[in-house]
Amino acid sequence: MITLLQNWIIRKIETGAFSKRRDVFWFAVPRTILTTLFAVGLNFAVYQVMGRLGFLNVTLPPDPLSDIIVTAFVAGPICFISYLIFGSAIYDLSVSRTSFEVLSHRDPLTGLLNRRAFEARMSAMEAPYALVLIDIDWFKNINDTHGHGTGDEILVVIADMLRDEFGADAVARLGGEEFAVILAGAGKVVAGSRMNAMRQYLAARVFRSGGDEVKVTFSAGIAQGDGRSTYSALLSSADKALYLAKASGRNRIVHADDALQISRDIGKTGGRRAI
Numbered sequence: 030m031i032t033l034l035q036n037w038i039i040r041k042i043e044t045g046a047f048s049k050r051r052d053v054f055w056f057a058v059p060r061t062i063l064t065t066l067f068a069v070g071l072n073f074a075v076y077q078v079m080g081r082l083g084f085l086n087v088t089l090p091p092d093p094l095s096d097i098i099v100t101a102f103v104a105g106p107i108c109f110i111s112y113l114i115f116g117s118a119i120y121d122l123s124v125s126r127t128s129f130e131v132l133s134h135r136d137p138l139t140g141l142l143n144r145r146a147f148e149a150r151m152s153a154m155e156a157p158y159a160l161v162l163i164d165i166d167w168f169k170n171i172n173d174t175h176g177h178g179t180g181d182e183i184l185v186v187i188a189d190m191l192r193d194e195f196g197a198d199a200v201a202r203l204g205g206e207e208f209a210v211i212l213a214g215a216g217k218v219v220a221g222s223r224m225n226a227m228r229q230y231l232a233a234r235v236f237r238s239g240g241d242e243v244k245v246t247f248s249a250g251i252a253q254g255d256g257r258s259t260y261s262a263l264l265s266s267a268d269k270a271l272y273l274a275k276a277s278g279r280n281r282i283v284h285a286d287d288a289l290q291i292s293r294d295i296g297k298t299g300g301r302r303a304i
Contacts, residue, residue, distance in 0.1 A: 048123060053119075056119075057112035065105045068101075072100045147203070148260055156255050157255065159212040160267050161220065162209055163210065175239075176238070187231065220284075221284060225282055232280060248280060248282070250282075250283050
């Protein structure tokens with residue numbers, strides 16, 4: 030019996046039957062009505078029928094209707110309160126489970142997917158698609174100069190920009206100032222164009238910290254998912270492209286397909302810049 034009850038509760042939580050507080054009320058109302066009717070019927074059968082037939086040695090009320098009314102007024106509130114308590118307990122379990130799932134899949138500061146959830150999302154992607162790694166330029170300097178509060182504000186704003194543009198299930202914060210984006214169905218040209226638009230939009234925006242203006246830019250590396258590369262290999266390619274974007278001056282985007290040529294160009298101009 031306990032196992033059946035546990036399985037029933039689990040099914041209700043998984044199907045979202047108790048996702049809102051009002052669901053508890055609508056859980057309690059019909060069950061209260063049915064249980065009260067059952068109590069009234071049982072009381073009538075036991076006391077009225079069996080008592081009048083002489084099977085029970087009890088004093089029956091002269092009016093059966095009054096007995097039914099009293100039973101309903103007693104059983105109804107008791108059942109309703111009991112179902113509310115039971116339903117509220119299930120609701121609290123449902124909220125706790127939802128909160129745990131959010132915490133286990135979402136970055137607590139920005140609300141974006143975390144690294145683990147993003148990897149799972151990547152494994153379900155069908156080619157073609159593009160993986161983009163984004164790193165905020167000189168973010169440590171921003172934190173050191175303007176404080177971590179300003180840094181967190183910038184992270185949240187950039188997260189909102191990416192989420193609004195690409196969707197909540199396509200953007201992740203991998204850690205620190207590094208973000209990742211999946212562009213489903215995007216080839217090299219489309220991926221580069223969309224990310225450049227975001228880069229230019231952010232570069233034109235002015236953040237304020239106290240009385241100071243804070244300019245923020247990002248660098249990005251792009252790698253193409255062809256259905257054959259593993260997540261680790263694709264991440265490595267995008268990371269190398271991101272490294273070259275930073276080494277060649279920041280506030281730019283490098284595609285993994287162009288990495289070799291850009292690396293040669295950096296070598297010709299005297300090596301990499303400070304990363």
